[in-house]
Amino acid sequence: MIDLKYLQNNFEEASARLQKKGVESETLERLKTLFAELKDANAQLEAAKAEQNSMSKLFGQYKREGKDVTELKSKVDANKEAMVPLQERAREAEAALYELALAIPNFPDEDVPVGADEEDNVELRRVLEPRSFDFEPLEHWALAEKNGWIDFERGVKLAKSRFAVLRGDAARLERALINFFLDTNRQKGFEELCVPFMNNAQMLQGTGQLPKFEDDLFKIEDEDLYLIPTAEVPLTNMYHDEILPEKELPVLMTGYTPCFRKEAGSAGRDTRGMIRQHQFDKVEMVAIAHPDKSDEVFEMMVENASDILTALGLPHRVVELCTGDLGFSAARTIDLEVWLPGQNKYREISSISNTRDFQARRAKIRFKDGKKNRLVHTLNGSALAVGRTLIAIMENYQNADGSIEIPEVLKRYM
RNA sequence: AGGCAGGUGGCCGAGUGGUCGAAGGCGCACGACUGGAACUCGUGUAGGGUGAAUAGCCCUCGAGGGUUCGAAUCCCUUCCUGCCUGCCA
Numbered sequence: 001m002i003d004l005k006y007l008q009n010n011f012e013e014a015s016a017r018l019q020k021k022g023v024e025s026e027t028l029e030r031l032k033t034l035f036a037e038l039k040d041a042n043a044q045l046e047a048a049k050a051e052q053n054s055m056s057k058l059f060g061q062y063k064r065e066g067k068d069v070t071e072l073k074s075k076v077d078a079n080k081e082a083m084v085p086l087q088e089r090a091r092e093a094e095a096a097l098y099e100l101a102l103a104i105p106n107f108p109d110e111d112v113p114v115g116a117d118e119e120d121n122v123e124l125r126r127v128l129e130p131r132s133f134d135f136e137p138l139e140h141w142a143l144a145e146k147n148g149w150i151d152f153e154r155g156v157k158l159a160k161s162r163f164a165v166l167r168g169d170a171a172r173l174e175r176a177l178i179n180f181f182l183d184t185n186r187q188k189g190f191e192e193l194c195v196p197f198m199n200n201a202q203m204l205q206g207t208g209q210l211p212k213f214e215d216d217l218f219k220i221e222d223e224d225l226y227l228i229p230t231a232e233v234p235l236t237n238m239y240h241d242e243i244l245p246e247k248e249l250p251v252l253m254t255g256y257t258p259c260f261r262k263e264a265g266s267a268g269r270d271t272r273g274m275i276r277q278h279q280f281d282k283v284e285m286v287a288i289a290h291p292d293k294s295d296e297v298f299e300m301m302v303e304n305a306s307d308i309l310t311a312l313g314l315p316h317r318v319v320e321l322c323t324g325d326l327g328f329s330a331a332r333t334i335d336l337e338v339w340l341p342g343q344n345k346y347r348e349i350s351s352i353s354n355t356r357d358f359q360a361r362r363a364k365i366r367f368k369d370g371k372k373n374r375l376v377h378t379l380n381g382s383a384l385a386v387g388r389t390l391i392a393i394m395e396n397y398q399n400a401d402g403s404i405e406i407p408e409v410l411k412r413y414m
Numbered sequence: 415a416g417g418c419a420g421g422u423g424g425c426c427g428a429g430u431g432g433u434c435g436a437a438g439g440c441g442c443a444c445g446a447c448u449g450g451a452a453c454u455c456g457u458g459u460a461g462g463g464u465g466a467a468u469a470g471c472c473c474u475c476g477a478g479g480g481u482u483c484g485a486a487u488c489c490c491u492u493c494c495u496g497c498c499u500g501c502c503a
Contacts, residue, residue: 043464046472053472056484060432069483076483224493243461364462371468373461 001361002104004035004097017107020114020323031100038093045086052079102205103212106358108323109332115322121335122322127306128315130339135400139342140391141273144170146402149394150274162263162271162278169414170390173406174281176413177386178256181283181308185383188304190254190285195234197257198225203237206363208329208355215264218278227260231284232380239288241364243373250297251288254383256281274387275347281386287379288365291357294377298354302334305350305383312407314392315339317346331356338388342395349388352381 007014007028015028055076062069113122144150149170155163166174186192201224204210209217209229218227228234235253244251259282270276285304289297302318309316321333330353337346357375360366366373397405406414 039464042472046464049473050471052483057432059483063432073483080483241461366461 001101001358002107003357003361004031004101008032008035014107017110018104020108020112021105021326022324023104027100027104031097031104034093034097034100038090038097041086041090041093045083045090048079048083048086052076052083055079099211102362105326105328106331106355108326108330109354109356112326112332113320113322114324116324117322118325120322121325122320124318124320124334126315126317127310128313130315130341131396133341137341137395137398138402139273140340140394142342143394143398143402143404144274147404152274159278162276164274164277166390172414173393173410174386174390176410177384177389178281178283179413180410181383181386182254182256184308184311185254185283185285185304188252188300190252193235193238193253193255195231195238195255195257197228197260198223199228199233199237200224201226203233203240203363206237206240207233207359208362209233212328216262218260218262228257229261230259230380231255231257231282232286235284235286236288236359236365236378236380237363239363239365239376242366244288244365244367244376246290246367246369249288249290249367249376250293252297253286253288254283256283256386258282274391277387280388282382283384283386285352285379285381285383289377289379290367291374291377294354294356294379297377298332298334298352298379301352301379301381301383302336305336305352305381308383309336309338309349311409312389312393314389314396316349327351327353329353329355329358331358336384338392340392340395342398347388347392348385349392350382350384352379354379 002014002018011028011032015025018028019025055072059069059072059076062072113120115121138146141150141152144152147169148167151165151167155165158165182192198220201210204217204226209226217229220226234257235255238253239251258279260279263276263278266276285301287294287297287301306316306318316336316338319335319337321330321335326333333351333353335348336350336352338349339345340347355378357377359378360375363378365376365378367376393407394404397407399405
């Protein structure tokens with residue numbers, strides 16, 4: 001959630017920043033009004049409560065002293081009745097404010113390139129030359145069929161469309177990648193965690209998936225549980241409603257989880273192959289950082305993900321997302337896009353974001369700064385998306401006969 | 415899943431209708447004592463909202479609702495923990 005006090009006190013500036021992310025200025029006006037309304041309603045209610053509290057104390061005192069309370073009782077009763085509409089007003093003001101506030105995206109950082117959509121993203125650098133083929137490289141689904149690696153039909157039979165089954169060496173490669181990623185992250189100082197794959201609504205609100213993006217989530221029937229769309233949710237919320245000692249920052253965490261997404265807005269996109277599935281494996285990095293140090297941590301995370309791709313010999317490029325392509329919670333995001341020779345395209349394989357204090361405010365994650373409690377910065381990034389790495393290996397390491405080499409660094413995991 | 419017992423500050427633990435955001439202890443921080451330390455003594459030590467405020471005021475004793483002038487304390491719902499039974503990897 002954005003800082004409402006900041007919005008109130010620096011409305012023009014805040015409004016300009018959020019317009020870059022597509023938020024209407026009218027919406028922000030309304031938010032500001034609701035915030036003022038809540039403050040006013042609370043001020044009145046609290047004054048009445050203070051009156052009520054002091055009269056109640058008097059009441060007790062009179063009783064002890066054996067005084068007559070009839071007159072006091074009628075005063076206190078009258079005040080209580082007068083409080084009812086104030087209470088109602090405060091309650092409504094709060095509900096209206098939070099309904100709107102929770103749906104407002106994060107401010108982009110000042111230096112994020114302004115743009116409308118992914119066309120306006122900025123390529124920062126390329127790492128490794130794509131190899132040249134003396135034959136026409138195949139797309140991963142064709143290779144999957146030749147090698148018997150991916151059973152799309154049976155995935156659909158077992159579940160529904162956009163589910164697949166990995167078989168034989170593909171399944172082993174998937175497992176090898178997970179281990180390779182976790183080991184690498186651990187060497188960089190990330191603690192490895194194995195977390196629940198279902199989280200409750202409060203956690204999903206903490207990281208920003210709820211309430212706005214409920215349609216993208218698989219919900220468990222009759223339970224306050226959702227299948228996680230990314231390990232960012234459980235890892236970041238590890239410290240939900242906690243206050244960390246400053247010396248523990250940054251907290252670096254990594255974990256493997258499957259991720260579950262309805263892909264509600266993606267009908268018709270990437271229907272062929274395994275690029276976009278309802279379930280996929282991912283190894284995630286999450287950092288809880290001191291607000292003054294989160295930029296350093298961010299750079300480290302980008303570097304780490306890029307190094308992993310390099311170690312695998314996968315050509316990729318580093319792309320800074322423009323304001324229009326930034327996710328809901330992100331202040332800044334860098335995507336790593338891996339080269340897919342079969343598709344003849346760079347495709348997203350990792351996304352690393354600094355959410356600043358946006359998630360921290362929602363999830364109430366703070367640290368002790370001297371005597372005061374301050375919000376931390378939270379960061380997350382894939383290192384890496386496993387299924388897409390598998391695809392990238394297939395396409396980049398294919399031979400003319402359709403067979404696939406195993407990258408050197410993975411051999412000890414197979 | 416059923417039965418019983420519980421959920422109070424960083425931790426332990428008292429509190430069964432008012433003077434309780436809460437005794438006492440532990441831990442922690444600072445100060446005194448010391449050559450330095452331990453011990454001892456003193457002081458301080460929950461979170462959030464509003465406020466310029468380290469002032470007042472409001473909210474929070476798992477969560478939500480209710481009774482009452484007044485709720486940590488009574489009632490309802492719900493979540494969680496422990497033990498027993500059932501089930502299961």
